[in-house]
Structures are given as structure tokens and as C-alpha cells.
Amino acid sequence: IKKITSKVLQNMKDKGEKISMLTAYDFSMARIFDDAGVDVLLVGDSAANVMAGYETTLPITLEHMIYHTQSVIRATKRAMVVTDLPFGSYQGNSREALTSAVRLMKEAGAHALKLEGGQEIIDSVKRIIDAGIPVMGHLGLTPQSIYKFGSYTVRAKEEAEATLLVQNALALEEAGCFAVVLEKIPATLGKKVATALHIPVIGIGAGKYVDGQVLVMHDMLGISKDFAPRFLRRYLDLYVQISNATAAYVSDVKGSRFPNEQEQY
Ligand code: KIV
Numbered sequence: 001i002k003k004i005t006s007k008v009l010q011n012m013k014d015k016g017e018k019i020s021m022l023t024a025y026d027f028s029m030a031r032i033f034d035d036a037g038v039d040v041l042l043v044g045d046s047a048a049n050v051m052a053g054y055e056t057t058l059p060i061t062l063e064h065m066i067y068h069t070q071s072v073i074r075a076t077k078r079a080m081v082v083t084d085l086p087f088g089s090y091q092g093n094s095r096e097a098l099t100s101a102v103r104l105m106k107e108a109g110a111h112a113l114k115l116e117g118g119q120e121i122i123d124s125v126k127r128i129i130d131a132g133i134p135v136m137g138h139l140g141l142t143p144q145s146i147y148k149f150g151s152y153t154v155r156a157k158e159e160a161e162a163t164l165l166v167q168n169a170l171a172l173e174e175a176g177c178f179a180v181v182l183e184k185i186p187a188t189l190g191k192k193v194a195t196a197l198h199i200p201v202i203g204i205g206a207g208k209y210v211d212g213q214v215l216v217m218h219d220m221l222g223i224s225k226d227f228a229p230r231f232l233r234r235y236l237d238l239y240v241q242i243s244n245a246t247a248a249y250v251s252d253v254k255g256s257r258f259p260n261e262q263e264q265y
């Protein structure tokens, strides 16, 4: 099996081949996704929401991210595994950022790391890259800054914020990032950034003109119930299917229909 690396992703962009990326947090799902040919598995700090039930991504810790990454890494043969540096583990200063980054690479076995932000975290980005660790940027709607934004609405609709986003994307490329994620921005801006940058640009709610797409697995599979932004396409309605299967199991147990003769010793 040919493993996906930052070099492979760059070749994909150069050839116009789109990059597929999906979040994963545990061994069993990561194995299915890797087997099914997902190029990049993101151990997102969205684990705070979908795995732990927190309102925002802020509470998740470096230890939690290490645990999730270890589980995903054990299942992965082909995909590149990228892990989010959690809130508070890299914004303070670049030394702390490197310490957090090294733990995720060393203890968890991540292949690359993702950090939210542009110019304001560029020292951390550079220091981590200087240590030989591939870094993916993340601009647009950056959920770790939700209390600054005040809402999860589309970012960079205004000229000033769009201009700043392009500058930050160029700064991240200049700093040596191997890819950038753009979250919830106008498709025209996504196209502009994907054209301006040589490195791959992966979108979530950033339109069709970027170099690849990423979704949170629980959203893509229809497990999350009330989350229905415009950008989301649900490929299954797993909430309903799992709910029905569970109700059938409960009913069979209550009605003494499970187990049957063949299902006992
Ligand atoms: O944590 C996450 O799931 C992410 C993606 C939405 C890009 O950062």
C-alpha cells in the first residue's frame, strides 16, 4: 500500500485530483475509512463535540487528543493522519506549541498537525515545521475562536476579512504549511485562495473550487441529529438506522425473542 504523505497530496493538487478527508476519532471507524480510501483522516478537536458532548471545542485536552490519535493510528494503513492541536496548547508561545506538537508526534504517532489561525500563530507554525513536523493551516471559521466570533455563521463575506484571509493563507504557505483548511467561507473566496496557493486547500463549506473536501464523520453519516448547515451532505441517516436497530434489539430482549435456540450454547 502506498501511504499518503504531504508529497502525495501536493502531487494530487498538481494533477487536479481532488483530496478526500474525513474526521476519525476511534479505531473501528478509522479502519473502515482507511479501507474505503479516504486520503486524510483528521483527528479533529470536534471530538469535543461529537465524542464528548461539549458545546464547543475548547474543553478538549492534549491528553484526549493523544488518546484519539493513538486509536486512529492503530487502524490506519494508507491514510495520512492529521491531528488538531487543541485550544490552549499552542497559542501562548511557540515553545509551548512545539512541546504540544512533539507529544502528539511522539506519544500518539500523528503524521501531521493542524493549527487554527494565521499571522497571530505564525511563530508557532514555523517552530513546529522547523522541528520536522508537517503542519496544516486552518482559516475562516475557526471554532476555537467561537467566543470572539460570537456565532458559527459564514466568515469573510466582507472585503476586509476576505483580504486578511488571503494574506493569512499566503503567510501559512510561506511559513511552510503543506496544506490549509478553509471553513465556512464563500465559494468565490475558496477559489481565490486555492488559485493563489501552490499547496492543497481543503474546504468544509468553502465551495467546489478548492482542492479537496473534509467533513465531520458524524455529520456525513447522519449520526449528529440537529446539525444541518447548508454545506453538509448526509450520505446515510445513521441516527434513524441505529435507533431502529436498537429499538428492535430492546424489543427482542423484552419479548424473549433474543437469543433463540441457535444463538445459545
Ligand atoms: O475538528 C474538526 O473536525 C475540524 C474540521 C471541521 C476541519 O477541524
Ligand code: NA
Pocket: 044, 045, 046, 057, 084
Ligand atoms: Na478542528
